[in-house]
Amino acid sequence: MNLYEQQVANRRGTWMVMLAFVLFLFVLGLGFDAFYLSQVGGFVPIGSIVALGIGSVSAFVSYANGDKAVLLSTGAVPVAELLPSASESDALKLRQLDNVVEEMAIAAGLPKPAVYVVPDPDPNAFATGRGPGRSSIAVTRGLLDTLDREELQGVIGHEMSHIRNLDVRLMTIVAALVGGVALLSDWARRGMWWGGGRSRRRDDGERGGGIAGVIFFVVWIVAIILAPILAQLLAMMVSRQREYLADASGAELTRNPVGLAHALEKIDAAVAPTQSINRGSAHLCIADPLGRRVNLREGSWSDAFASHPPMAKRIAALRAMAFEPRGDAT
């Protein structure tokens, strides 16, 4: 896949995810109409209309401000805010980070993204945003402390290519909506046990429902129960192949695959999970912040359930690019 195809696929993917989200909310609304309104009476499908409205608005808001939400949830601080109060050696590190981001932006021919630091001792990094025009790169404090300049450049190059090929757009909206779906289905499930249960007992004696009603009910239940799982799966699926691609095109920017390979080795060696980054935005990161074991394997099962490819494979691929075939990859 070349850059243009990746961009097209990501644009399409973003639309699909937004559409799926709106449809999911619509199903919730239909369920509300079928079970609550039919007992109260009335013909206006209030539930569906409200759900459609909320769905469209929140999909739009996620598209417009998903990056803000992701950054907020990790507690990332802009470098510009850290610089004035930083000690001299710290200022040097931050300045270096800022410079490296600018270097990579020049190499990619893109505007410079905003630079953030996440106060977390575990080395990790992610990019978020809508695309080259509005994007941010965040690295953890641990990454700054662990990596040297060359390795940092490798990591930033990787993140920059996520921005360039619009991966950030799709992955950010998935992050924002995964959170939303989890919240909504939680709320709907609770509402069902309360209201739905009681009214259904009354329902049994009077009408017994219709076939259509039963189908709706089943779809509704399935949607509510499966949505968070599906959303999580989606988040994992969008991420795995992309990491290999971003590794490769990041190395193309730095022309130094070994820098990134070393960085990944160091990130891999740090065993601690990245606590500031939660499940919803795990797929944005360069390395899985949760340290899940399923990431270590290849195959269709892992492809579906892992958010990141095995680190050893990534490192081996990068070393092969540099004609430096060593490392312990099997």
Next chain:
Amino acid sequence: MPGLVLLVLVILLVVWAVASYNRLVSLRNQVTNGWKQIDVQLKRRHDLIPNLVNTVRGAMDFERDTLTTVMDARAKALTATGPADAAQKEGQLSAALGRLLAVAENYPTLKSNENVKMLQEELASTENKVGFARQFYNDIATKFNISQQVFPTNLFAGSFGFKPAELFEVANAADREVPTVDLSRK
């Protein structure tokens, strides 16, 4: 009927010519823009150098030659015109700077000076930015040149005033070696 075929052929030809022309114009603008990016970074480097020289002057008083070479190379680089000329003069400046930073390595007071470290980071970064801007410029310039030179675009590219873009290449072999100096190495 043959008239119709001829008409269709002419229309196709015109559409193709317009498309290629527009593509070349767009590429030419990208090349100009790419060159501006290099220029910005080169200017930045020129501005940083007096700063660095002034900071290290006190400690390196008897290395006057090295300092003068850097300032001379900078003065020359300021007069450069066009990519090829700039590439040659900036190459010499890079080499002179590399020597200065290598010599500075011998002065412990400089090595531990935060001010010098910061300046060194800025210079290293500017050096990188020049490199990456050059990488980007050369890629796009090569693309522009290829588009002009392939058949059949080459038949009309020249007559519409398109000229191959000069690449920004380091001129002589000695300058090819990028000096890697790291004062902050532990």
